[in-house]
Amino acid sequence: MSTIDINSFWNQVLNDTKKVLADVVWEQMIQQALFPTGFDPTKAVLQLAAMQKYKMDFILGNAQLSTTLQQIITNLALKNGFIGEDESIHVIITAIDTNQSAELIAAYPLTATPTAPAAGEDAPKPASDDVPYGEDYTETYADNLYGRTGEPLPGEVMPPAAPEPKRPAPANLNLNRPVYTDPILIDRPTAPTDDYGTLDEGLFAPTYAQQGKKPNQDSLITLPEDTLKPDIDLSDSTLNPSFTFESFVQGGSNQLAYAAALAVAERPAERYNPLFIYGQSGLGKTHLMHAIGNRLLETHPSLKVMCITSENFLNLFVESIRSKQNTAFRNKFRRVDILLVDDIQFIQDKRYTGTQMEFFHTFNDLMTGAKQIILTSDTLPKDMDQMEDRLKTRFASGMVVTIDPPNPEMLEAILKSTIDRERVKYPSLQVPNEVIRYLGKQFNKRSIRDLQGALNSLIMSADVDHRLDAIDVEYTRQALRDLIPDDEEPALSIHYIQTFIANFFQIKRDALLSQKRNKQYAYPRQIAMYLCRELLNESYPGISNAFGKKDHTTALHAYEKISKEIEENKDSRRLIDEITGKLKGQS
Numbered sequence: 128m129s130t131i132d133i134n135s136f137w138n139q140v141l142n143d144t145k146k147v148l149a150d151v152v153w154e155q156m157i158q159q160a161l162f163p164t165g166f167d168p169t170k171a172v173l174q175l176a177a178m179q180k181y182k183m184d185f186i187l188g189n190a191q192l193s194t195t196l197q198q199i200i201t202n203l204a205l206k207n208g209f210i211g212e213d214e215s216i217h218v219i220i221t222a223i224d225t226n227q228s229a230e231l232i233a234a235y236p237l238t239a240t241p242t243a244p245a246a247g248e249d250a251p252k253p254a255s256d257d258v259p260y261g262e263d264y265t266e267t268y269a270d271n272l273y274g275r276t277g278e279p280l281p282g283e284v285m286p287p288a289a290p291e292p293k294r295p296a297p298a299n300l301n302l303n304r305p306v307y308t309d310p311i312l313i314d315r316p317t318a319p320t321d322d323y324g325t326l327d328e329g330l331f332a333p334t335y336a337q338q339g340k341k342p343n344q345d346s347l348i349t350l351p352e353d354t355l356k357p358d359i360d361l362s363d364s365t366l367n368p369s370f371t372f373e374s375f376v377q378g379g380s381n382q383l384a385y386a387a388a389l390a391v392a393e394r395p396a397e398r399y400n401p402l403f404i405y406g407q408s409g410l411g412k413t414h415l416m417h418a419i420g421n422r423l424l425e426t427h428p429s430l431k432v433m434c435i436t437s438e439n440f441l442n443l444f445v446e447s448i449r450s451k452q453n454t455a456f457r458n459k460f461r462r463v464d465i466l467l468v469d470d471i472q473f474i475q476d477k478r479y480t481g482t483q484m485e486f487f488h489t490f491n492d493l494m495t496g497a498k499q500i501i502l503t504s505d506t507l508p509k510d511m512d513q514m515e516d517r518l519k520t521r522f523a524s525g526m527v528v529t530i531d532p533p534n535p536e537m538l539e540a541i542l543k544s545t546i547d548r549e550r551v552k553y554p555s556l557q558v559p560n561e562v563i564r565y566l567g568k569q570f571n572k573r574s575i576r577d578l579q580g581a582l583n584s585l586i587m588s589a590d591v592d593h594r595l596d597a598i599d600v601e602y603t604r605q606a607l608r609d610l611i612p613d614d615e616e617p618a619l620s621i622h623y624i625q626t627f628i629a630n631f632f633q634i635k636r637d638a639l640l641s642q643k644r645n646k647q648y649a650y651p652r653q654i655a656m657y658l659c660r661e662l663l664n665e666s667y668p669g670i671s672n673a674f675g676k677k678d679h680t681t682a683l684h685a686y687e688k689i690s691k692e693i694e695e696n697k698d699s700r701r702l703i704d705e706i707t708g709k710l711k712g713q714s
């Protein structure tokens with residue numbers, strides 16, 4: 128048996144199935160639904176993953192489709208010399224949303240073997256009537272297989288509409304509606320019925336495409352319900368206009384995420400819904416998500432795009448309950464066309480069950496209305512220990528893409544593009560290639576935020592020293608000695624921790640040491656004080672003094688607050704672990 132490049136084999140399968148299936152069937156049931164995950168030549172087993180179980184069921188349950196797929200795979204395996212004449216390939220499909228597997232075609236004997244006819248030849252006749260191609264068998268079969276314009280023929284297999292949502296009788300709606308007395312402490316209702324009377328199943332309502340409409344064209348902005356829709360309050364949406372596709376550098380570590388994001392920006396609510404962007408902190412998830420929102424607003428200015436962090440969603444939800452504005456809150460989120468939620472892992476804490484429930488219903492409403500949802504997270508759905516299961520499965524039900532830590536080449540490309548932008552502000556700025564290479568190497572596998580923080584520090588210090596046009600490696604090493612722990616193992620000191628934390632949170636060191644009380648500065652300051660105590664065992668008066676505080680209880684208070692938070696909140700624990708690791712040069 129030859130060795131096989133599974134991707135090129137799958138490309139052949141895609142090509143051949145495209146020739147014999149209607150475009151809509153091929154696109155939705157093969158191209159967008161299946162991808163290969165493994166091939167075992169010794170057992171002649173090909174493993175495929177299906178994006179959703181209902182698509183897997185449809186393929187398996189449809190004799191025409193499954194037979195065609197099985198035969199084409201077997202044919203190609205024979206042609207490539209992977210199997211002998213009388214052998215066939217066993218195709219196992221696993222649905223990634225439920226992890227259920229089944230073997231293709233087990234129920235169907237091999238019959239006709241579709242192969243494209245040579246020019247001038249008639250299309251081959253199927254060998255048996257087991258393949259239900261329709262009433263006018265010969266004609267339909269030949270027409271269906273070859274010279275397709277993509278339009279399905281009458282009676283031909285069509286992709287399924289998504290499972291119909293099960294809506295309870297309207298009379299039950301109010302009975303099951305939970306009463307939010309304290310949003311943070313709400314427990315998940317144990318009743319088997321859906322608590323709002325909305326959708327617990329049947330997330331996938333027919334999309335625009337399934338309804339025969341093109342969502343990325345005028346339909347999204349001119350649908351009657353859109354024009355009749357009352358104005359939606361988007362004042363809480365915080366789309367950063369500088370996070371665009373144009374300013375996002377693509378490379379090996381983010382290629383798939385970039386391609387999926389672009390596809391969503393071009394055809395929202397059609398292919399990857401929800402789009403779940405996963406990756407460690409500072410690798411570009413937020414940037415990419417905002418790029419989708421910005422592009423959509425550029426191409427469809429009337430789209431209602433809501434971009435928010437999950438923390439803000441939680442705060443607004445709590446506030447809406449306090450002020451009895453639940454309806455306004457729901458209208459705000461459930462009527463948008465595009466919902467972008469950053470750091471969705473934040474609401475996974477058990478204390479936020481009420482917010483999770485609210486988000487669940489927001490999610491369902493939007494999906495049934497064929498609206499696009501995009502989520503970012505530093506935790507994969509399956510690893511969100513305290514997130515409700517029904518949310519976890521929904522998060523993973525569309526497309527999950529990962530952004531990996533960048534390699535030096537990628538970092539260099541990002542540096543070059545950032546330096547070009549900085550030159551608008553500092554026209555004399557010159558950063559030689561050797562410095563760019565040096566920084567790329569030093570920040571290998573670290574976050575892009577760290578790298579940008581270092582570049583900012585470098586530019587600021589060169590500006591102060593009047594040598595924006597004379598930056599070299601030695602100067603860079605000196606200027607960034609506190610930020611490059613790998614280079615010359617700087618001793619851990621209060622000064623080092625202060626600089627590190629300021630860069631980590633992207634604030635100025637002066638602001639960290641100032642009296643400013645906004646959370647943006649106060650929280651990093653408390654973390655820095657906590658770390659000075661924890662890692663250096665510095666005295667509270669010493670720490671308070673180093674932060675310009677006269678009262679030594681400031682450091683004590685900060686230490687106690689952060690210690691308590693770590694105990695109670697997994698995300699805070701993770702954040703402090705991440706910072707500690709980096710401070711010690713372990714990550």
Ligand SMILES: Nc1ncnc2c1ncn2[C@@H]1O[C@H](COP(=O)(O)OP(=O)(O)OP(=O)(O)O)[C@@H](O)[C@H]1O
Binds near residue numbers: 374381409412505
């Ligand atoms: N590929 C890239 N090209 C250009 N800039 C990038 C890229 N990736 C990240 N950045 C920049 O790095 C910084 C951090 O990125 P971003 O905020 O998107 O990270 P994140 O993954 O959302 O982090 P977190 O999980 O901490 O929120 C931003 O300034 C962003 O513009």
